[in-house]
Amino acid sequence: MTQVLLNALVVGTTYALIALGITIIFSIMKVVNFAHGQLYMIGGFVVYYFNVVFGLPFWFGLLMSFVIVGALGIAMELFLFRPVMLRVKREEVTMLLAMGTAVFLESLALIVFGEKQRGVPPIATGIVELFGARLPTGRVVVIVVAALLIVALMLFIGYTKTGRALRAMAQDRDATALQGVNLKWLSAMGFGLGTGLAGLAGGLLVAIFAVHTGAGTAVSIKAFLMIMIGGAGVLSGAILGGFVLGVLESVGYALLPGSMTFLIIFLIVIGFLIVRPHGIMGKPWG
Amino acid sequence: MKSSGIKVTLLVRALALATTAGTFALISLAQANETLKIGALGVMSGPFAGWGGVMCQTSKTRAAMWNDDGGVAIGDKTYNIEVVCVDDKGDPKGAQTGAEKLVSEGIKYIQGPNTDSTAESAKAVMEANGTINMPYAFSKSLYKAPASQSILGMVASYQVGPVIYKWLMDNKGIKKIAFVCENNADPLNQRNEGTAAAKTLGLEVVSDQETYESGTTDFFPVLTKVIGTSPDHIVLSGVNPSDVGPLIKAARELGFTGTMSTETGQDPRAIFEVAGEAANGFIVAGGASTEAIRSDFMVKFIERYTKDWGEWNDVAGLYVYGPEIIVQTLQSTPKALDDTEAFKAALDSFVGKNPFLKEGGELKYVGRQDYGQSRQVSVPIVVQAVKDGAYEPLFVGKLPD
């Protein structure tokens, strides 16, 4: 059972990191980024290329995964989402745009990166034994880094000027604009931050898992589950949602026959949303 | 570097195209080669793009090699081979449309599709139009009568599974076996067949209900339970290439020390890259391109494939049997060019040469034991183990007639 709980902790931490990026974009732009999983996948490949192909340190690759995927996100905001959002008011259009982008990125990645799965050399070797459960050192490093990143992000959003402006924009765009904040710059920046986090998550997790070009859609679906559980658009909700899904998955696999686990998780989530339509932490929204 | 590799590849291909065109123009002055079109229908985009994509690339490369040698002599004419690839997106609707597209172009021989649901949907078109296809799917109703148009292009998991388990019992003394697979149609079927075979052999099946969802990143949760039943051997049934490395790595990190295997073709370098030394000893039944057994011709093919597509994929060593046996059969029965009934009639008696193995050997159609008719390519059963990013063969077996 210790192993199951430890599994839940690892899975939960990585999921929380995945959910944060999609939540930031949703809270400030009201866009559900269906391409989140694909950006995660690209982040993984960026690290692979810097680390394995170019032979540079893993941590440098990780930094680049944030920078490159973040830049990609800023470009997406400037050239795709902004022009469309200026012209149409229906929220469905941005969702569709994100879906189109997801297919586009995935098929482009297949051509550029090839069909094989990729991994990087282990960042740490050895195994920690904890109350009879096994935890590879690489995983310890990854969850510590993930936790640090989550804390750093919360501090950034909570206490810096830009972070406060982002929060204000999430609550009320117009009022924020009246305060003299440059909304254009801010929303591009927020979008870049959200996608950058997706890249960072992919880049970090490639150290213990692996990545291939088709990995995106499944990651996106899981990210949706998390933000539905936690409440869309609330950062604390995303973290909570990540952990809840991690626990459900780990405990479910331990107690149920495998094929039933996700069916039951889906049913729980559907039932839960009926009772609590805005997730655990979410606010009523459109 | 891959991207520059692609540019170079494109350049090379453009040059090759220009050269071919030039040569073609020259040849056509003397004697015009006719064109023989062969189809490749499979999933070439989305999460399972690896299956059909490699299949298409393999056939194109093999065709280019034939054409560079001046074409293929069938009957009293010489043909250039043209491969038409159609992406079915892994969607049964797409598979049917794609099959119709190939049929409408007058194509009689098609490689693919790659999954049960797409192959079953394409079957209706194949049967109705008398087109021959070569699926890489294990659903038995594709090959058993009344179906007659599909020929299994590889060794089915239910054929190779027992062979591997038997070998493991004799050589590694395994007694308890566990199965784990993705919660999806093809893998689940292969698991069920594997479990049945293991039971027949007298193995104790300690775990056969654990599955994971497509796209799982962390396999610790599911494997924790499997390893908790303390098996001697774990089978990864019908595993998607992208999950093999992570699964092996997770099993080893959880302290599993027994043996592991899968029955579908895999690329050893990709597994090794993800799982590292933990991948050593992983048993795979698959391609016939292992260094110890491959012929010089296979080496040439590998070189050409690498030049065309940037990187070798071991699964291509399996797919290349498809166009090879189709063309060889046509050479032996030229009438089959327009008449697939003649092709089917030749299946029982056809014996060709296997150019891919060092020791040569026969290339023929088998499957009478499993399907009641000869609807399977006699791909050798090569059981091999991963060793530092390459394969070392454990043993080579033959499919029963």
Add this chain to the structure above:
Amino acid sequence: MNTQDTIPMSGFAMPQSAASPLKPLGLGLLVAIAYFIGVPLLFGGNGYVLNVTTTMAVVSFISFGVWLTFAIGRINLAQAGFALIGSYVTAILVSRFGVSFWLCLPLSGLVAAIIGGLIGWPVLRLKGVYFAMITLCITEACRLTALSFPAVTRGAQGIVDLPLPGELSLFGLTLIPAFEKGARLPFFYLAGSLLMLGLWFMWLLDTSRVGAVFRSLRQNEDLAVSLGINIAKYRVVAFMVSCFYAGVGGAFFAALQQNVYPTSFQVIDSVYFMVYCFVGGLEFVIGPLVGALVMMVSFELLHELQRYQTVIFSGLMILCILLMPNGILSVLKARAARAKEASDA
């Protein structure tokens, strides 16, 4: 905002039929003639074209349901799940109980609609992205259910080798002869009939009082409540109609492919059903048909690009949304309106 956008947005204020320069009846007739006479005359012997057209017709039929849920302001990604339900109902009844396909076809729609009603009643209270994501979960849950209960669905093995639709006769009079092996035209005509019936019913619904209520649900639910409209009831009705379309379409594909697998309809299908509605234009009943036609034909035409096919296809899709965020038809309509203004002046 330019005129291009304000015009379709005003759909609520004006009855659609009066505002639209595309005369509905004439247009319907044109579609019917093009489909039933044009295609067989031009491409009758070409199985490929017939298959693309057949698939396109039924895919747009299924998409009409998505369009209707859009009309009540919900983004429906469950359509593939309900199509899968329809496929399984037909497959199980035909293979296990030998029920006639012609009975299974409407029955599949009915079963899907009832299940849709039961799920829809609570779920439809959700809005926006929550509804979109929960319907996405429903599609996944349908696939997993099909896998998890092999006693009913045969699980991963799928139900294969379904017989072709038999003869439909009434009092000894043959209405529809049995489908023959390899004959493409029967399926082609059946698909066309479904398409025309589906389109006709959607148009009736859209121009009726119910249609106006549906649109008012999208524009402003609170206002609708204050007018004394039982919005929950209308929402469920719309959703059930949508599921009916999905179920019938799913049953059709089970017969066409002669098999059904848990993977026969997946999340990506739900996404494409939605895409077709958008590309055509959400303000137009015929939008899903135009969208499916344009998208599916362009995908086929891009085949020559080989491995760049999907990348270029999705690139074009993005471009389409960028340049025509309200769909192809809205651009045509705006152009027609401008031409009319010019001639009036």
